[in-house]
Amino acid sequence: MSRAAAAPGNLDPQALTARFYDLHEHEHPDGGSTMLGFWIYLMSDLLIFAMLFAAFGVLGANYAAGPGAKDVFELPTVAFNTAMLLFSSITYGFAMLAMNTGKKTQVQFWLVVTAIFGVIFVSTELREFAGMIADGATPQRSAFLSSFFTLVSTHGIHVSFGIIWICVSLVQLQKQGLTAANRRRLMCLSLFWHFLDVVWIGVFTFVYLMGTLR
């Protein structure tokens, strides 16, 4: 034993490899690393938003003699939308609590409520965009508007995909019930949905409220 350790060249290649690498398969539970992997994805998504926030921070005051933040933002609408997203967060929480107690119908009910709040959020945002564009505040009008539309609509597209995901989950729940795989998917969606609410805190604070201050 000690001689082998002193002269590794005497070992056969497999025994040598086994000293440095773990060659034995362990039993990994199905989807055991999904939650961590999804979290890493969310972190990379956060970097995308950080870039867009940085761009808005740099360009947000370049109005190019066009409409400024004060002219185009309507804070009551933004407050309403913030409330919608916050309500959707708590109703998704209720869906998770129902999932923990294994009540499928309740999970589906709260998912539908969450999706409705999400749809209200996206449609209000689209109406806001339409109003701005009708007033001539289009994305190509100034650097401020370009960076504003890019940042806020990237968030809006994420929410839209979240709504699609909720619809898919509803179908999966109906067909398969609360299986281990479906629970895992719903937990990923939970992270996604709450994460979007966290990003929205940044949007309403640094884009809308701070923009109104400028």
Added chain:
Amino acid sequence: MSADTTHASNEAAHHSQAHGGHGHDEPHGSMREYMIGFGLSVILTAIPFWLIINHVIADKVTAGLVISAFAAVQVVVHMIFFLHMNGKVEGGWNLLALIFTAIVVLIVLSGSLWVMYHLQANMMPTMAQMQNLPG
């Protein structure tokens, strides 16, 4: 000591590690946790909107700093009560990834603003600014 027993004990160690590390079987959150998070979020959202809409703070820089502080606190509230973030989830890897990302985000944001502010400040003055120069 035979190689077989070594592998067996290694395997056992890996198993216990895997089970200790991944806590995904335990239920996440409770009604109480969600309601506390929701209540705090409503308060932390309502105050900044109220401050800005009613122009409570006259100084713009102070107002900006105050609403940034509210946003920072609310992000932490969401992380703890809605995303159930703590040092134990996934054996601490979630928190580690979050801290790493937060540092990168901080560098990107502060670096961009800092560099671009100085670029802007050192730009050639525009015609309008030059006409306003004294003398």
